Amino acid sequence: MFTIICSNCKTKIYSGDEVRSPKQVLRLYKGKCKKCGADLDPEDFTLEVNELS
Numbered sequence: 001m002f003t004i005i006c007s008n009c010k011t012k013i014y015s016g017d018e019v020r021s022p023k024q025v026l027r028l029y030k031g032k033c034k035k036c037g038a039d040l041d042p043e044d045f046t047l048e049v050n051e052l053s
């Protein structure tokens, strides 16, 4: 599972099995967190990759 979390409000912005770059995901949301509306920089993102073993 691959997740991207807003560094401002900790909302999970993207979650899925497909690994995407933060830039790609940001483009889907026009560079803003869908919940808190914060402008997000790809470098501010918290990335979590949990690989199934």
Ligand SMILES: [Zn+2]
Pocket (backbone or CB within 6 Å): 006, 007, 008, 009, 010, 011, 033, 034, 035, 036, 037, 038
């Ligand atoms: Zn947020």
